[in-house]
Amino acid sequence: MQSRRASNTGKTRFRILIVLSSLLILSILTGWFFHFKAGVVEKFIKIQAAQSNNTIFYDIKNQPFHIIRGQEDRKYKKLPYIHGNLQKSVIAIEDSRFFKHFGFDPIRITSAIFRLLKWNASVHGASTITQQLVKLTLLTPERTISRKVKELLMAVALEMEFSKKQILEYYLNKVYLGHRNYGVENAALNYFHKSARNLTLAESAFIAGLIKKPEGYSPYSDLNKARKRQVVVLKRLRTLNWISVKEYNEAVSEKILIRRRRESDLRMAAYFTNHILLQLKQKYGHRSVYGGGLRVYTTLDRDLQQKMEQTIAKRLQAPKSFEQVAGISIDPQNGFVKALVGGVDFSQSEFNRATQARRQPGSAFKPILYATALTRGLLPTDVFIDEPTPYTNLTLLENEEEELEVYEPTNFSNEHLGPITLSYALRVSNNVVSVQILDKIGISPLVRTARRFGINIPGQQGLCLALGCGETSLLNLVNAYTVFANQGKKNEPVFILRVTDSTGKILEEYKPQKALQVLSEDQSYQMNRMLQNVVNYGTGRAAKIDREVGGKTGTSDGYRDAWFVGYTSDLVTGFWIGNDDNKPMDGEVGGRTPARLWKALMQQLPKSERGQEFGINENFEDFEICDTSGKAATPWCPQKSWYPLKKGLEPIEFCDVHNEPNLEIQICRVSGLLASQYCPIEDIESKKFYEGTEPTAFCNIHTAEQHLQNNYSEEEHQQSTNSNYLEMEIY
Ligand SMILES: [Zn+2]
Ligand SMILES: [Zn+2]
Structure with a gap:
């Protein structure tokens, strides 16, 4: 009995304890919740009441150019x-x-x-x-x-x-x-x-x-x-x-009429701004960007930006087989992006073709290949033979059979030039030799060098990488060329100099990074000279202006993309044209519209802003070199140009393809063939030939038959000769 009562009392006590402690926990929780609630509501009202602030973008001269309300x-x-x-x-x-x-x-x-x-x-x-x-x-x-x-x-x-x-x-x-x-x-x-x-x-x-x-x-x-x-x-x-x-x-x-959004007053450089905006949203969240009152100080050069937009707008009025254009200008000394156009109309399409699109650069990629070749010990004077060059590759198929793949690069002109130097191959954008160079140096070194230039390409694409089949963005391509304009040093592209909140508190600030030495100064100088030849004499002639310019054209397979990237010592600018749906263009190549856009833009700049002359490299001396043999040019070399050669590595040999002809023979002036006993003495001359190029047949005009004929009608012949002579004198 006792024990039962005791146990009953125990149970009751236990129940009371449970109820009490539950009440306690509940009241603590309730207390906590009301405290929590007060905090939430206070914060909510504050946010609700806060005066919403505009986010303002400033150009490099601290002038606002874009406001996000x-x-x-x-x-x-x-x-x-x-x-x-x-x-x-x-x-x-x-x-x-x-x-x-x-x-x-x-x-x-x-x-x-x-x-x-x-x-x-x-x-x-x-x-x-x-x-x-x-x-x-x-x-x-x-x-x-x-x-x-x-x-x-x-x-x-x-x-x-x-x-x-x-x-x-x-x-x-x-x-x-x-x-x-x-x-x-x-x-x-x-x-x-x-x-x-x-x-x-x-x-x-x-x-x-x-x-x-x-x-x-x-x-x-x-x-x-x-x-x-x-x-x-x-x-x-x-x-x-x-x-x-x-x-x-x-x-x-109900028929619904969708209207275009209204553009606000300060909406310059929409693609440039949006590129930054995407980064800011990730870092600071939507709310800070839209209404948080950020102040964004950028690298934009307003004048250059306007000129780039105008240049493109003007070209769009002329007949064209492309829908889209993109352009970027970068200051090679520090990587500042000074102008950017990501498409023809931001209100129609926000997709940024300068930064987001990845497309085949075609031959505009070749400078990276040639730079890699220099780092692997090749010289601009090295000779390759442009001739049909098939590459075969045995691949093991899934069914254990082998398949023979044949890759045979062709030139744009479908012609072959025979022996040419590496420098000349780049100037005329020769495909066959470019693939030979890649085959010689290997794909891995190219992929590694490209990465140092800021371009990621997958090596498994094979030898076509020499011809730019690895996709890249215009931003990365243009930034890669800054290496050549900046003595081999590469900066990362910079858009943002400083971001502050609405009170001026600095949230982030650009600090100059040490530029990466991608090429040695000497290699960069050699590339620079080769790329100047492209603009002076090669595929980039349409971009020639009143100062030294280096550059390269590019056209992807099937006329889907056309590029030109050109630079002076102070400004690297690239243009791309093409169609979003990859539709081929009609006869457009990098040397046409893109190079012309480049020239049109540069010519609008004040002379002082077009860039200084490239410096001289004391380690080099210029020599006139035969573009066929890569040796010192002789007066008989048909195609020669000035090459910077490293002091101590000057050529000691003269061109052995076009040296002085040493085979002297008597030919007939009238027929151009070997003189025979019937050729009149006044028609015979002594002429020099390279061995193997001399005529081998005897004159077919002054033959034995003719000799006899002439003897019979000497008088007649003389008369006709005389009359001819007279006529010639009269006219
Ligand atoms: Zn020669
Ligand atoms: Zn003759």
């Missing part, structure tokens, strides 16, 4: 000024039980956590409007479970503080709707050029559909996709019975 207060719309169509469209597609839940939807949360655990998948669609508002204002967009729990508690906090309608109003003014549009009023003005209070049901469904994937469903990139998404929203409205069948049908068949 924050959410302006006048665009903030109270709920009565947002059409009911839009309100219910957004609620229907994003959170149909919005008015019933308390900030979170237990069923959706559970499934979201489950999905996160299982696939680490995206949890979009699981969030209520309140949770999304928390994400838009209070949290960074990380997707972790602890983040999810925090978001949930914050959502509850907001629900306790604000009414449903207030939360909806905040949300509709905050939500991101693509193309830098925050809030429904901005979006309505942007896509339909009307206020959010005047939207039709069809337009409302269109905007509501954008929330899930603002850029993905953008009508600017794919109108069909955007339309399909709009119908999804309308169907959802119909399923919920929030619209009638009649309203649904009318909305689906």
Whole structure:
């Protein structure tokens, strides 16, 4: 009995203890939560009230050239000024039980956590409007479970503080709707050029559909996709019975007129700015960039940028077989990107063809190959023979059989030049010799050197790498050429000099890095001279201006890309033309439009800004060299040019292909053949020939038969000769 009572008492005590401690924990938790809630609400109100700031981009002279407007207060719309169509469209597609839940939807949360655990998948669609508002204002967009729990508690906090309608109003003014549009009023003005209070049901469904994937469903990139998404929203409205069948049908068949966004006043250098913007968004988040009031000091040279844009615009007015153009100018001394054009119209396409597109550079890549050749000990005077050169490669197929692959490079002209020097091969952009050079030095050294130049190419593409089959961006290609203009030293491209917040606090600042010595000064000097020959006498002649210029043309297989990169000592500029869909161009090559764009741009610059003369390298001395034999030129060499030769390595031999002809024979002046006994003495002359090039047949004009004939009609013959002579004198 006693023990039973005791045990009963024990049980009761235990129960009381449990209840008490539960109450204690609950009150602690409640206390903590209210403290937490007060913090959340305070922060939320502060963010809500904060004057939204513009992000401003400055050029290298500290002048603003581009402003990204924050959410302006006048665009903030109270709920009565947002059409009911839009309100219910957004609620229907994003959170149909919005008015019933308390900030979170237990069923959706559970499934979201489950999905996160299982696939680490995206949890979009699981969030209520309140949770999304928390994400838009209070949290960074990380997707972790602890983040999810925090978001949930914050959502509850907001629900306790604000009414449903207030939360909806905040949300509709905050939500991101693509193309830098925050809030429904901005979006309505942007896509339909009307206020959010005047939207039709069809337009409302269109905007509501954008929330899930603002850029993905953008009508600017794919109108069909955007339309399909709009119908999804309308169907959802119909399923919920929030619209009638009649309203649904009318909305689906309503013709929607999508408008282009309005450009703001300061929107210069859109592609340049957007390139920086993408980096800033990653570093500082959307909110800092759009409305956070960043001050971004860049390397942009406004004059050069405008001139580049004008040069391109002018060319676009003429007949053309290409849709897109890109251009970049870099200061080789420090890597500052001074001008950048990523396409013909940023409002039509934000894809940056200067930085994001990777395409085949064709022969514009050859300077990297030739530079590698110099580092492997080859000389500009080394001779290669341009003749049909097939390369065979045995590959083992899956079925154990062997396949013989034959690669035989051809020249652009489809002709062969015979023996030529390495320098001359680069000047005329000879393909066969370029592949021979790569075959000689090996693919790995080329891949390694290219990487040092900032160009990553996969080695397995094989010998075609010599001809630029490895893809690269214009930015990387142009920056690679800065090495030649900068005595072999390479800087990384620089866009940003300084970023501050709106109070002037420095968030990041450019510090000059030590440039990487990619080529020795001597090798760089030799490359420089060879690339000047390309512009002076070779494929880049269209880019010739009133000072020393180095450069190289490039045309990819099938006329899909045409490039020219040219430089003076102070400025490296490259242009690319082509089509986004890779459609071949009509007869366009690097030496045409791209080289002409380059020249047109340079000629617009004041003479003082076109660049100084390249310096002289004391280790070298110029010699006139035969481009065929690579030895000292003789008066009989048909193709010769000045080569810088390293002192001590001067040529001691004269050209042995075009030396003085040493075979002296008597020929007939009239026929050009060997003189015979019938040739008149006054027609016979002594002439020098290279052995093997002398005529071998006897004169076929002064023959035995003719000799006899002439003797019979000597008088006649003399008369006719005389009359001929007279006529000649008269005329
Ligand atoms: Zn010669
Ligand atoms: Zn003769």
